[in-house]
Amino acid sequence: MALPKYTEPHYRIWHYVYLTICGAVFFFLIAPLFVIFPLSFNAEEFLSFSDGMKSLDPDAFSLRWYKDMIYGTKNPWGLAAKNSFIIAIFATIGSVILGTVAALGLSSRHMPYKGLIMAVLISPMIVPLIISGVAIFFFMAKAGLAATHTGIVLAHIILGTPFVVITVTATLSGFDHSVTRAAASLGSDPVNTFMKITLPLILPGVISGGLFAFVTSFDEVVVVLFLAGLENTTIPIQMWTGLREQLSPTILAVATCLIILSTLILVTAELLRRRSERLRGINR
Amino acid sequence: MSSETKQILTTDGIPLEVSLKKAEKKNKIKAFLLVAPLLFFLIITYVFPIGDMLFRSVDDKMVTQMLPKTFKAMESWDGQELPEEEVFAAFHEDFIKLVEDKREGKLSTQLNYTKNGFKSIIKKLRRASKKFEEGNYKEQIMSVHKRWADVEYWRAIQRRAPEFTGQKYLKGMDMYVNEEGKIVSVEEDRRIHRVLWLRTLEIAFFVTVFCFLMAYPIAHLLATLPMKYSNLLMICVLLPFWTSLLVRTASWMILLQQQGIVNDFFVGIGLVADDNRPEMMYNKTGSYVAMTQILLPFMVLPLYSVMKTISPSLMRAGKSLGGTPFVAFWKVYFPLTIPGIGAGCLLVFILAIGYYITPALVGGASGTLISNQIAFHMKSTLDWSFASAMGLMLLSGVLVIYWLYNKIVGIDNIKLG
Numbered sequence: 059m060a061l062p063k064y065t066e067p068h069y070r071i072w073h074y075v076y077l078t079i080c081g082a083v084f085f086f087l088i089a090p091l092f093v094i095f096p097l098s099f100n101a102e103e104f105l106s107f108s109d110g111m112k113s114l115d116p117d118a119f120s121l122r123w124y125k126d127m128i129y130g131t132k133n134p135w136g137l138a139a140k141n142s143f144i145i146a147i148f149a150t151i152g153s154v155i156l157g158t159v160a161a162l163g164l165s166s167r168h169m170p171y172k173g174l175i176m177a178v179l180i181s182p183m184i185v186p187l188i189i190s191g192v193a194i195f196f197f198m199a200k201a202g203l204a205a206t207h208t209g210i211v212l213a214h215i216i217l218g219t220p221f222v223v224i225t226v227t228a229t230l231s232g233f234d235h236s237v238t239r240a241a242a243s244l245g246s247d248p249v250n251t252f253m254k255i256t257l258p259l260i261l262p263g264v265i266s267g268g269l270f271a272f273v274t275s276f277d278e279v280v281v282v283l284f285l286a287g288l289e290n291t292t293i294p295i296q297m298w299t300g301l302r303e304q305l306s307p308t309i310l311a312v313a314t315c316l317i318i319l320s321t322l323i324l325v326t327a328e329l330l331r332r333r334s335e336r337l338r339g340i341n342r
Numbered sequence: 343m344s345s346e347t348k349q350i351l352t353t354d355g356i357p358l359e360v361s362l363k364k365a366e367k368k369n370k371i372k373a374f375l376l377v378a379p380l381l382f383f384l385i386i387t388y389v390f391p392i393g394d395m396l397f398r399s400v401d402d403k404m405v406t407q408m409l410p411k412t413f414k415a416m417e418s419w420d421g422q423e424l425p426e427e428e429v430f431a432a433f434h435e436d437f438i439k440l441v442e443d444k445r446e447g448k449l450s451t452q453l454n455y456t457k458n459g460f461k462s463i464i465k466k467l468r469r470a471s472k473k474f475e476e477g478n479y480k481e482q483i484m485s486v487h488k489r490w491a492d493v494e495y496w497r498a499i500q501r502r503a504p505e506f507t508g509q510k511y512l513k514g515m516d517m518y519v520n521e522e523g524k525i526v527s528v529e530e531d532r533r534i535h536r537v538l539w540l541r542t543l544e545i546a547f548f549v550t551v552f553c554f555l556m557a558y559p560i561a562h563l564l565a566t567l568p569m570k571y572s573n574l575l576m577i578c579v580l581l582p583f584w585t586s587l588l589v590r591t592a593s594w595m596i597l598l599q600q601q602g603i604v605n606d607f608f609v610g611i612g613l614v615a616d617d618n619r620p621e622m623m624y625n626k627t628g629s630y631v632a633m634t635q636i637l638l639p640f641m642v643l644p645l646y647s648v649m650k651t652i653s654p655s656l657m658r659a660g661k662s663l664g665g666t667p668f669v670a671f672w673k674v675y676f677p678l679t680i681p682g683i684g685a686g687c688l689l690v691f692i693l694a695i696g697y698y699i700t701p702a703l704v705g706g707a708s709g710t711l712i713s714n715q716i717a718f719h720m721k722s723t724l725d726w727s728f729a730s731a732m733g734l735m736l737l738s739g740v741l742v743i744y745w746l747y748n749k750i751v752g753i754d755n756i757k758l759g
Binding site for chain 2 (some may be wrong): 069076077079080083086087088090091093095097104105107156157159160162163164168170171175178179181182184185186187188189190191192193194195196197212213215216219243255262273277278280281283285296297298299301302305309310313316317320321323324327328
């Protein structure tokens with residue numbers, strides 16, 4: 059964005075003002091995340107920088123909140139983490155299977171009532187979570203699935219499928235259907251064709267949809283608040299209770315771990331996106 | 343013509359047209375079968391329950407079923423004078439049955455919703471009814487308490503006769519049906535729901551405006567910078583996007599607290615006195631700041647994807663034709679970004695209007711939204727029919743906005759990152 063030499067002074071000034079504004083906005087976006095890192099190593103119980111931390115005194119830093127997170131007797135983080143991962147993994151598997159199969163049907167040009175069905179399929183993404191929460195709670199209560207892992211997994215499948223449907227449909231839009239016809243003409247049955255031809259080609263879309271579904275389930279708190287009993291507590295629920303009652307530095311230790319996890323997911327998602335863009339580029 | 347030309351046949355001897363139609367139908371069924379599992383799953387677990395909410399929100403069968411004989415006897419009552427003996431007798435019969443099932447407490451709660459003062463007189467009636475003699479129930483019931491002789495209370499009972507009611511929706515707008523059957527607003531100082539609706543709209547609107555003002559420049563920068571740098575900066579947008587909502591809210595709680603970094607900074611530059619640190623959390627400010635930062639990526643991404651497609655030569659052409667950079671921007675670039683603006687604004691607005699977690703944590707009493715009220719009635723007062731009614735009112739608002747979104751951008755154009 060270097061300015062040409064002939065730029066007039068007031069445009070030059072405006073350009074730097076513009077860059078400053080952009081810098082400020084980027085700072086506003088990313089800086090809050092980085093406050094959590096140093097404070098999670100605080101040796102004291104306060105949620106502000108102690109004088110020792112400001113002067114970088116090594117004694118002011120410690121791993122005590124991380125130890126508390128893992129070994130703390132009163133902390134249900136272990137159970138919460140276990141539940142969160144179990145629920146998120148099953149919800150992701152369910153969403154990916156249902157969503158991918160539905161996306162295959164939706165991107166067929168023979169699909170009747172495409173608009174209407176698409177609207178129904180992605181509605182859980184558009185309807186405010188609180189309303190989804192109320193509706194899903196009514197269903198689970200009637201079905202006797204409230205306060206069970208199964209109920210929460212089903213709820214998260216509902217919330218996760220729209221992301222899979224959207225990403226896989228987008229991937230399939232650049233898909234050359236003649237390859238499946240070629241496979242069929244060579245005697246392959248539809249299931250075999252899907253596993254050997256279609257799936258490998260749309261895999262980046264499937265995985266990134268799955269990542270969305272995983273994050274949705276792993277972060278989800280509104281619906282779980284309605285559904286979960288004591289045994290079904292998840293990381294978001296524990297954070298929610300912690301933040302409402304007392305902001306303890308242990309929460310910051312958990313938050314730091316979550317930021318690291320989301321960084322990993324971000325990197326994976328970005329690599330997949332680039333790969334799929336590259337593949338689509340070759341198709342053209 | 344067609345009768346003279348020879349029909350084209352397939353090798354099986356079936357007319358080609360028929361054969362093609364058959365194949366087409368088969369393909370349709372195949373496509374539908376693929377969608378069917380998810381579709382039926384969602385219809386059963388999601389669409390029906392939302393319909394169930396609609397049913398719950400207007401359902402008022404409880405009292406109807408508790409006093410069946412009374413309402414039957416009341417059919418011929420005009421509601422002017424006190425009802426006849428037969429109504430009292432029917433009411434007595436229903437009531438004795440309720441006392442046997444120990445359900446008269448529920449009746450008093452329900453009737454108390456309609457008119458204050460039922461609780462105590464039902465308790466008195468229960469005690470007195472044990473000594474009632476057969477016949478002339480009108481006198482006996484009226485002698486229990488003077489309110490039983492008040493026609494207003496009998497009218498209140500009659501108002502609960504229908505199986506369905508819209509009163510929860512009226513309550514959601516701080517209105518009710520008064521004794522004369524007219525819809526009126528509650529007193530000025532008790533209109534809590536209207537305040538909440540307005541505040542929800544206000545916060546959603548301003549959060550959308552703030553997001554737009556902040557997202558536009560950075561989306562432009564991201565779209566015009568060389569790939570090398572823009573990919574790096576994109577992380578600043580995507581990392582918050584992928585990070586847990588609660589983590590981001592937690593970081594704002596740390597930043598905005600009275601001894602927090604933002605306040606420290608204000609004190610440091612001398613903007614506020616150390617002993618007079620402003621409260622930036624547990625009020626509207628908290629909701630505004632945190633929601634803007636959290637929803638900002640949802641504005642940046644659609645804007646970016648639209649700006650990416652605008653060729654930079656258009657701006658150069660505008661300038662070479664004599665426009666100053668500002669004119670070129672305003673007349674050429676800005677109109678081209680309108681689809682992105684529409685998508686981003688509606689997305690942020692829809693998300694903001696239904697926000698729950700962040701306002702509940704940093705909003706305090708003056709920064710909570712309608713969602714918080716719904717959750718409150720679901721979890722604390724257990725008035726599920728009212729929560730359903732408010733949820734559906736919110737949903738209908740969202741659907742209107744969504745319909746606009748669909749008109750402007752189209753459902754198929756939703757992009758994720």
